[in-house]
Amino acid sequence: MAHTQRTSTERLTRLALIALLATAAGCASELDSNAYFPKTYTSDYAKIVKCEKSGAHGGKYVTTYVTKDAETPWKNKSYPFSEGTVFVKVGHSDSACSDISGYFAMKKLAAGSGGKAGDWDWQSLDADGQVTGSGQLGGCTGCHSGYKDNDFVGTLP
């Protein structure tokens, strides 16, 4: 009896450890709850760029998504985009776009919000989906200011 009890305690401890490790691993790959886009973006957003080399974002390969409502306006170049539009650019280090090296996002604010490059907020996330910067990020707005004619969006249809 005593022996059985010890064994089941050991087994429980081992199970608890495994559960703890699994949770820790799961957390690392979870998308930050402060991200401008949901973790279901691959199915909920429209994919507007499949997999192409981007000279601007660190010479990496990128896949670009936009909120579904903005897909037609984007195709028709009907600017400005409406409030709540989110563009997500997923960075990849390989030409097959199989891994994720980071994310870049821009979220449309209310008209007249007075952002540094149009009415947008900017966000960068690391490979694990954790936010590394949000808001009026000078590194982003400086370059995107050049795309004023397309509502500060660099990707054209």
Ligand code: HEC
């Ligand atoms: C050196 C210029 C440059 C900088 C700096 C830059 N971008 Fe971009 N960005 C571009 C260009 C050009 C595109 C169009 C697609 C491409 O070539 O990758 C783009 C595309 C994007 C897109 C997809 C929608 C769109 O505008 O085409 C997002 C989202 C984005 N950038 C976010 C960011 C964020 C966030 C930062 C700062 C962390 C940033 N960018 C910094 C030049 C830049």
